Amino acid sequence: QSALTQPASVSGSPGQSITISCTGSSSDVGNYNLVSWYQQHPSNAPKLMIYGDTKRPSGVSNRFSGSKSGNTASLIISGLQAEDEADYYCCSYAGGSTWVFGGGTKLTVL
Amino acid sequence: EVLLVESGGGLVRPGGSLRLSCATSGFTLSNYDMHWVRQATGRGLEWVSLIGSTGDTYFADSVKGRFTISRENAKNSLYLQMNSLRADDTAVYYCTRGDGYNTPFDYWGQGTLVTVSS
Numbered sequence: 001q002s003a004l005t006q007p008a009s010v011s012g013s014p015g016q017s018i019t020i021s022c023t024g025s026s027s028d029v030g031n032y033n034l035v036s037w038y039q040q041h042p043s044n045a046p047k048l049m050i051y052g053d054t055k056r057p058s059g060v061s062n063r064f065s066g067s068k069s070g071n072t073a074s075l076i077i078s079g080l081q082a083e084d085e086a087d088y089y090c091c092s093y094a095g096g097s098t099w100v101f102g103g104g105t106k107l108t109v110l
Numbered sequence: 111e112v113l114l115v116e117s118g119g120g121l122v123r124p125g126g127s128l129r130l131s132c133a134t135s136g137f138t139l140s141n142y143d144m145h146w147v148r149q150a151t152g153r154g155l156e157w158v159s160l161i162g163s164t165g166d167t168y169f170a171d172s173v174k175g176r177f178t179i180s181r182e183n184a185k186n187s188l189y190l191q192m193n194s195l196r197a198d199d200t201a202v203y204y205c206t207r208g209d210g211y212n213t214p215f216d217y218w219g220q221g222t223l224v225t226v227s228s
Contacts, residue, residue: 048215057213093211104154
């Protein structure tokens with residue numbers, strides 16, 4: 001159950017697009033279409049933003065999208081807004097009814 | 111409205127025990143998987159445990175043999191019994207709902223802080 005690998009931080013200016021990567025292995029990210037992404041503002045609980053690699057829950061802005069290639073999943077945020085500044089976590093099903101999270105990425109909107 | 115409210119956190123000495131509760135509302139608990147996820151201060155999220163809608167239980171290696179998870183559907187409640195607590199169990203513990211494996215954590219509680227210290 002090794003944590004997925006995410007960059008510690010990314011940044012972008014308002015209106016720009018950014019991508020956060022999430023690298024796992026053929027035992028988790030690469031073996032299932034079950035990567036999800038969570039947004040967490042300081043002192044708040046995480047919020048589901050993407051599930052099933054690419055699906056967006058109702059109510060989540062279409063500026064957020066997900067993709068995956070091999071063992072690496074990505075969260076893309078387009079048209080960056082100040083309110084997007086938060087920590088972002090990826091998560092993958094890892095088999096045997098267990099899940100593994102990434103270490104988290106701090107997004108700064110410049 | 112789906113609501114999850116954790117309680118039972120606090121300060122406990124190493125080797126001690128604590129029982130967390132999660133009161134749920136706004137959905138039929140028996141129809142859903144339920145998880146516990148924890149977050150040490152300033153650190154990332156860590157999946158802890160799952161209890162399926164049918165009662166099957168699963169645990170992260172880090173807590174296996176020390177933690178148990180249970181549910182009382184009639185009381186709309188989820189529990190986490192934590193024994194043999196260690197300093198590295200110190201974290202905010204979140205109760206989360208799972209809508210199948212495709213959507214493992216679609217709703218979260220506000221969390222309850224567990225501090226293991228002498």
